[in-house]
Each structure stands twice: as structure tokens, then as C-alpha cells.
Amino acid sequence: MLATILGKYGLTPEEWTIKPFGAGLINHTWHFKKDDEEYILQQVNINVFKDPFAISNNIRAVGTYLKQHYPDYIFVTPIPSSNSSDLVQSDQGYFRMFPFVKNSVTYTTLESSELAYEAAQQFGRFSHHLSGFDESVLQETIPNFHNLTLRFKQFEDSLREGNKERLVQSSDVIKQLEKHHYIVDEFEQIKKNPQFKKRVMHHDTKISNVLFDEQNKGLCIIDLDTVMPGFFISDIGDMMRTYLAAASEEETDFSAVQVREEYFVAIVEGYLSEMGNELTAEEKGSFIYAGKFMIYMQAIRFLADHLMNDVYYGATYEGQNFNRAVNQLYLLKSLEEQEQHLMQKVKQNKH
Known part of the structure; x- marks a missing residue:
């Protein structure tokens, strides 16, 4: 499954270290790493989000505005596939890829x-x-x-x-x-x-x-x-x-x-x-x-x-x-x- 998806981003799966990522309950997420390159791949849960394109359109609209008005603000938007789409569709559903924010830390419990x-x-x-x-x-x-x-x-x-x-x-x-x-x-x-x-x-x-x-x-x-x-x-x-x-x-x-x-x-x-x-x-x-x-x-x-x-x-x-x-x-x-x-x-x- 992932090989097909990665191919639509021009990536060869054999070259990457692939691991499940995060503790989210809604979408399936993977982390891809090769040398200094890192990405996040996510499958959209269409049982929860009936219209994945609504998500894509919202993120694109907000991202365009923020880039224009606050260019230094970090807003993580999807990486376009080889056919310039924010969403990749396959028999398994809808997927999107994000850049991995390096040197970042996440918490599942609030410590302070x-x-x-x-x-x-x-x-x-x-x-x-x-x-x-x-x-x-x-x-x-x-x-x-x-x-x-x-x-x-x-x-x-x-x-x-x-x-x-x-x-x-x-x-x-x-x-x-x-x-x-x-x-x-x-x-x-x-x-x-x-x-x-x-x-x-x-x-x-x-x-x-x-x-x-x-x-x-x-x-x-x-x-x-x-x-x-x-x-x-x-x-x-x-x-x-x-x-x-x-x-x-x-x-x-x-x-x-x-x-x-x-x-x-x-x-x-x-x-x-x-x-x-x-x-x-x-x-x-x-x-x-x-x-x-x-x-x-x-x-x-x-x-x-x-x-x-x-x-x-x-x-x-x-x-x-x-x-x-x-x-x-x-x-x-x-x-x-x-x-x-x-x-x-x-x-x-x-x-």
C-alpha cells in the first residue's frame, strides 16, 4: 500500500526507514526518514472526515493567507504530489504528506x-x-x-x-x-x-x-x-x-x-x-x-x-x-x- 502512495510523491520506499508515528486515534500516521530528509505520511479517516477535500481546501486557504501576511509563522501544510495534489487517492483511501518539523518535541500528557x-x-x-x-x-x-x-x-x-x-x-x-x-x-x-x-x-x-x-x-x-x-x-x-x-x-x-x-x-x-x-x-x-x-x-x-x-x-x-x-x-x-x-x-x- 505505502509503496503505491510514495510512488505518487516520486519516492522509492526501499530507500526510507518507515515507522508508525504518534498516538492519534483518528488518522493513521507514518514517519519517513532517509539521511537528513524526513516526512510525515497520513491516511485520512473518512469515517470521521466525510469530505477530505474540505480539509484540504481549508488548510490551503488558511496557509495561503498566513504565508502572505505572516511569512515567518510556522504553518505546516501538505506537500504536493507529483500531479500537484494535496491529497493522494488510492484503493485504501486518501493520503497526504507533510514536512517533518525537525528538532520538535510533542507531549501526550501535560507536564507543567x-x-x-x-x-x-x-x-x-x-x-x-x-x-x-x-x-x-x-x-x-x-x-x-x-x-x-x-x-x-x-x-x-x-x-x-x-x-x-x-x-x-x-x-x-x-x-x-x-x-x-x-x-x-x-x-x-x-x-x-x-x-x-x-x-x-x-x-x-x-x-x-x-x-x-x-x-x-x-x-x-x-x-x-x-x-x-x-x-x-x-x-x-x-x-x-x-x-x-x-x-x-x-x-x-x-x-x-x-x-x-x-x-x-x-x-x-x-x-x-x-x-x-x-x-x-x-x-x-x-x-x-x-x-x-x-x-x-x-x-x-x-x-x-x-x-x-x-x-x-x-x-x-x-x-x-x-x-x-x-x-x-x-x-x-x-x-x-x-x-x-x-x-x-x-x-x-x-x-
Whole structure:
């Protein structure tokens, strides 16, 4: 398979050292190395991304704008094949090749608040640089990806159609999640509020989507498949969901799922160092809401999948998605308990 793909880039596979690369769950990725040359080859998962050309068009449009206006900004775009295409199609699907960013470091877990600051700054810089770009030209690569109203409707569907035994076992958690419906109501208000602007957002701001140099300074962001129009709460919220707790969403000792203040402050300071002059006063006032928005959305998605017999996320053990939902509910409660104190940290920020 890879020989055919590489041939379309004018490469001979026998000359290269080829290894699987990264820990991503969506796309298959390989690293190619020969002497000082290195590339990344990736197969697009068309079960998740129904229209690979939408991704390609978005990345090309954003890349062209950034190259014109910010030529020194590192934005990793696909290498054209021998027929000048960003995507190569074969019987196995769609592939694209990227240059490998040398001397770069990635992390799958967040090891310090300094890294959180650098990552938040990188995602903020990305959206700041694109503040003059017309985001409406971009396509939704995953339609309704962060549409909380739709996600809640899917959750309600699971309450009607789900596994009866699991519904009974989950009744207490269901009640707790239903009590947080105000988060959905607030999202509906945001969509109508002109103070919340549609911007170019990354939509998947976990720490592994940032490249660092060897001194742990941020270099650039990667994994651009979900770059599309959205609200700032998507990127900030996803950072909060994945950076704030020392424990991951897989942790079943729920007492360990607590918001770390220094990580919250790092996210705020890093992001506002780039976006402080771009966000409206109402947007800045919604930093805590952004965390609630993403944490709650993930909680109801996990529980809905549990009730529907793990058809979306899958499960490696019985009750895994139930535990994931409870984990996120604990994180949500921790954020709510510290809300007033943390909001003061936002107000004290100088940007």
C-alpha cells in the first residue's frame, strides 16, 4: 500500500526507514526518514472526515493567507504530489504528506503549567493571526462538531432508546447532567449574541497538537483537520477540559479529578497574550463558561454512548464510557466550585 502512495510523491520506499508515528486515534500516521530528509505520511479517516477535500481546501486557504501576511509563522501544510495534489487517492483511501518539523518535541500528557502557557499562546496566536481572514470561506469538516444543542438532543435520544439496564444503573448521573441544562441554554444565547464572533478555531487543542522546541517553547500547532469557523469557547474550553486536571478522562479515582489553579492561570495568560485585544468584554467574561461548555458536552457524549452500548467511542471494559462521563462531571463540579475565585484571575489579567 505505502509503496503505491510514495510512488505518487516520486519516492522509492526501499530507500526510507518507515515507522508508525504518534498516538492519534483518528488518522493513521507514518514517519519517513532517509539521511537528513524526513516526512510525515497520513491516511485520512473518512469515517470521521466525510469530505477530505474540505480539509484540504481549508488548510490551503488558511496557509495561503498566513504565508502572505505572516511569512515567518510556522504553518505546516501538505506537500504536493507529483500531479500537484494535496491529497493522494488510492484503493485504501486518501493520503497526504507533510514536512517533518525537525528538532520538535510533542507531549501526550501535560507536564507543567509552563507548557500549558506555551500551548495556549500558540492556539491564541493562530486565531489572532487569522483575525483578518474571512472565516466564512472555510467548510465545516465535521458538521456540528461543537454544537452543544445537538449533543444534548442526542443525549435525550439515548434516554429514550438506550440500554434499559444501563439507564437504570445510570439514573443518578443522568439527573446530575440534566440539572446542568443551563449550560445548553447559555450556548443558545451565545449563538445569538453579536459580541461572540465566529473566528477561525482549531477545535482540538489537546497538548499533543502543539509542537515545542527543545527548550519547551511553543513552535506551532498541528493536526489541522478540525480547523473551521467557531466560537472562542471551543478552543479555550478544550484546553480547560484537557489541561486543568492532573488526571485524564480515564481516571476512575474521581477524587483526583480537580481543577489546578496554576494551570487555569497559565491558559488565561497564554491565550490572552495573543488574543487579549481581539476578544470582546463579553467573551473575556465567558472564560469559565468555556470550560463548562466543553466539559459538559464531553460528559453527555460519553454517557449517551454508554447508554447506546458504546457504539461511538467503544470501550475496552464494561462501563468505561460511564466512568468517563462521571470523571467529566467531577471536573465540571470542581470548576463550578472555584468559579468566582478563578474569574478574578481572568479580570486581573493585564491583556
